[in-house]
Amino acid sequence: MQYFSLQNPAHSVSFETAVVQGLAPDKGLYFPEQIPVLPDNFIANLHDYTDHEIGYEVIHAFAGDEIPAEALKQIVKDTLHFPFPVQKVSGRTYALELFHGPTLAFKDVGARFMAGCLGYFRRNADKPVTVLVATSGDTGGAVASGFYNVPGVDVVILYPSGKVSTLQEKQLTTLGNNIRALEIQGTFDDCQRLVKTAFLDEELQRRRQLTSANSINVARWLPQMFYYFLAFKQMKAAHHKLVFAVPSGNFGNICAGMMAAAMGLPVSHFVAATNVNDTVPRFMTTGQYTPGKAVATLSNAMDVADPSNFVRVLQLFGNSLPALQEKFTAISFNDQDTARTMEQVWKEYHYMLDPHGAVGYLGLQQYLETAPDLTGIFLETAHPVKFEDTAPPAIREDIHAPARVLSLYNKEKVSTILPADYTAFKNWLMR
Numbered sequence: 001m002q003y004f005s006l007q008n009p010a011h012s013v014s015f016e017t018a019v020v021q022g023l024a025p026d027k028g029l030y031f032p033e034q035i036p037v038l039p040d041n042f043i044a045n046l047h048d049y050t051d052h053e054i055g056y057e058v059i060h061a062f063a064g065d066e067i068p069a070e071a072l073k074q075i076v077k078d079t080l081h082f083p084f085p086v087q088k089v090s091g092r093t094y095a096l097e098l099f100h101g102p103t104l105a106f107k108d109v110g111a112r113f114m115a116g117c118l119g120y121f122r123r124n125a126d127k128p129v130t131v132l133v134a135t136s137g138d139t140g141g142a143v144a145s146g147f148y149n150v151p152g153v154d155v156v157i158l159y160p161s162g163k164v165s166t167l168q169e170k171q172l173t174t175l176g177n178n179i180r181a182l183e184i185q186g187t188f189d190d191c192q193r194l195v196k197t198a199f200l201d202e203e204l205q206r207r208r209q210l211t212s213a214n215s216i217n218v219a220r221w222l223p224q225m226f227y228y229f230l231a232f233k234q235m236k237a238a239h240h241k242l243v244f245a246v247p248s249g250n251f252g253n254i255c256a257g258m259m260a261a262a263m264g265l266p267v268s269h270f271v272a273a274t275n276v277n278d279t280v281p282r283f284m285t286t287g288q289y290t291p292g293k294a295v296a297t298l299s300n301a302m303d304v305a306d307p308s309n310f311v312r313v314l315q316l317f318g319n320s321l322p323a324l325q326e327k328f329t330a331i332s333f334n335d336q337d338t339a340r341t342m343e344q345v346w347k348e349y350h351y352m353l354d355p356h357g358a359v360g361y362l363g364l365q366q367y368l369e370t371a372p373d374l375t376g377i378f379l380e381t382a383h384p385v386k387f388e389d390t391a392p393p394a395i396r397e398d399i400h401a402p403a404r405v406l407s408l409y410n411k412e413k414v415s416t417i418l419p420a421d422y423t424a425f426k427n428w429l430m431r
């Protein structure tokens with residue numbers, strides 16, 4: 001499979017180059033030249049396949065023959081090594097729980113898959129690669145865990161100072177060894193801008209081989225398709241017409257779902273639910289893409305004003321807004337709605353939402369009112385304990401940390417504080 005840059009379709013590279021570079025030299029995101037369509041009988045009989053078989057079927061065309069089948073199967077197996085249950089919450093509303101992995105967020109899937117691919121491509125490399133990752137909360141922890149002690153890989157995590165939760169910060173800053181954390185005095189968009197600028201810096205590139213572990217990297221983005229197929233399998237979806245509601249920040253997750261649909265997964269509609277960082281909902285009604293400055297909210301991993309992956313969403317629909325509007329709705333909710341919903345869903349259904357899941361739940365409810373024939377799945381993208389600092393007091397004591405993260409609370413944070421300034425960041429990298 002070849003991948004082209006969305007800034008310049010004539011610039012086309014292999015899967016390996018797309019993964020190792022992360023971003024095209026012209027700053028464009030890579031996009032596959034073809035979208036493989038899965039056979040109808042595979043989709044109809046998903047329940048006959050194991051999760052690992054489904055993962056391999058979905059992804060192998062994207063890797064082509066650049067990773068041998070056995071190695072790719074092993075990467076898929078290492079990626080999908082925890083459950084992705086679909087839980088009924090009420091009526092036509094189901095939660096796809098994506099927080100049963102090591103760092104309690106959906107990012108574990110992409111981070112582990114990418115770590116496997118990069119490890120394979122760099123297996124004989126003599127020069128280390130530096131993975132740069134900007135995080136608004138969850139990506140950084142997943143990348144730290146996925147790449148921890150991977151030989152030949154250094155990880156540098158940029159996060160907005162004071163804007164991630166206690167547990168998220170512990171996940172970013174306590175591993176040590178090949179993982180280092182930079183606390184940027186700015187927003188997530190500043191962190192993302194610093195990372196993207198570094199990819200264009202030839203002097204820096206000569207010094208270090210850089211790549212990205214954000215969903216701009218195809219190996220982080222595409223495996224997020226897996227769990228849409230796994231949800232469909234669990235719903236025995238022949239009997240349901242499905243809508244997915246996806247809490248959205250950088251729009252990589254929903255874009256993966258939409259890619260799954262383009263490959264043949266029958267999904268009637270997608271709802272992107274955002275917090276007040278509503279650049280995309282505004283675009284969907286006005287046609288004007290005008291990102292402002294990111295605002296801090298309860299659903300901090302979605303505090304993104306200029307979502308990188310929205311260009312991929314548009315590409316899937318030939319850059320036509322009317323075509324996109326038929327399949328995709330974007331709705332925003334404020335923190336009051338979010339907190340009220342967390343309390344209400346716990347009281348009424350005894351289901352504990354995290355703030356991101358609450359935004360997804362709200363988006364789903366609003367859309368289902370207009371679609372009486374559909375069944376809805378919202379993505380519960382992170383475990384509520386990651387946000388217990390800011391959870392509504394009435395439900396806080398009902399949130400319990402899984403045993404696998406308890407030891408983190410006693411570890412010491414190690415980070416370097418930097419201004420949101422490219423020269424300062426570059427100097428730090430060049431040291």
Ligand SMILES: N[C@@H](CCOP(=O)(O)O)C(=O)O
Pocket residue numbers: 134135136137138139140213214215216249250252253301302304308
């Ligand atoms: N929500 C993210 C922001 C970055 O998104 P990504 O999917 O592009 O890595 C986070 O938690 O850091």
